[in-house]
Amino acid sequence: MKTYMRPMAGWWRRNPFYLWYTLREWSAFFLTAYALVLLFGLVQLVQGEAQYAAWRASLATPGALLFHAAALLLVLYHAWTWFKVMHKTLPFVRVAGRRVPDRAIFAAGVLSSALLSLLLLLWVLA
Amino acid sequence: MKRSNRPIFWSLFGAGGMVSALVGPMLIFITGIAVPLGLLVPRETMSYERMLALAQNGFGKLFILGVIGLFLFHGLHRIYHCLHEVGLPLGHGWMAAFHGLAAAGTLAAAYLLIVIG
Numbered sequence A: 001m002k003t004y005m006r007p008m009a010g011w012w013r014r015n016p017f018y019l020w021y022t023l024r025e026w027s028a029f030f031l032t033a034y035a036l037v038l039l040f041g042l043v044q045l046v047q048g049e050a051q052y053a054a055w056r057a058s059l060a061t062p063g064a065l066l067f068h069a070a071a072l073l074l075v076l077y078h079a080w081t082w083f084k085v086m087h088k089t090l091p092f093v094r095v096a097g098r099r100v101p102d103r104a105i106f107a108a109g110v111l112s113s114a115l116l117s118l119l120l121l122l123w124v125l126a
Numbered sequence B: 001m002k003r004s005n006r007p008i009f010w011s012l013f014g015a016g017g018m019v020s021a022l023v024g025p026m027l028i029f030i031t032g033i034a035v036p037l038g039l040l041v042p043r044e045t046m047s048y049e050r051m052l053a054l055a056q057n058g059f060g061k062l063f064i065l066g067v068i069g070l071f072l073f074h075g076l077h078r079i080y081h082c083l084h085e086v087g088l089p090l091g092h093g094w095m096a097a098f099h100g101l102a103a104a105g106t107l108a109a110a111y112l113l114i115v116i117g
Helices: A016-047 A049-059 A062-084 A102-125 B006-037 B048-056 B058-085 B092-115
Strands: none
Touching: A016 A049, A016 A062, A016 B006, A016 B048, A016 B058, A016 B092, A049 A062, A049 B006, A049 B048, A062 A102, A062 B006, A102 B006, B006 B058, B048 B058, B058 B092
16 A cells, blocks of 8 residues: 655754754664764673774775864764753653753753763773 | 653653763864874773773663663754654654654663673
8 A cells, every 4th residue: 555655855954953953863874873983892802902903094095084083073973962862852851849951951961971071081091 | 640751751751861961062172183183082982992991880771771772862862852843743753652662772772881891
């Protein structure tokens, strides 16, 4: 059976809001690719020192650096939007019987992210 | 009524979204930019010995598995919807394939973390 499908071609270019939305959604492509880069690194780590060295050398190529720079920007934008909508995705947060304001939930998310990222960096540097 | 599997995959999507929002940018910066360039973080940070030690440590195993598995579940779930939005309604079979791919990647990571000792 063939049903009518409303044509939607190019909808995401019609409005800046849709464009930002689409950009956010496609951050998932970079996140998935990054997970696969790490998985491949783990495969090479299991294979031995020479294979692992080859994986590390591939990370230092211009293409890989460009990919990671793009992934960094898009995932950063994903993080921003993730905290921005958190007051809608979480159940109502109440403190002493009062609803926590949306801005406070956003601020708490961004602050936790900054703090955890700093701890991660310090852990890596230690 | 048949129970929906939505809550499981939605939770994995949510967990992946949260972990990637909290530490994703910093992780990408460290492993993809800082260490390969020797910028801010020394190159030896990801030496064979240090990464092997991380993968052989219980906490390290959990960290690696969590990052790879949850990023895959979050990313592939969203890519499925992205494809729908640009005019490729793939249907339930494909959705199962996307989730299956994420599960396969997670299981592969778990297997590798076990054989590494």
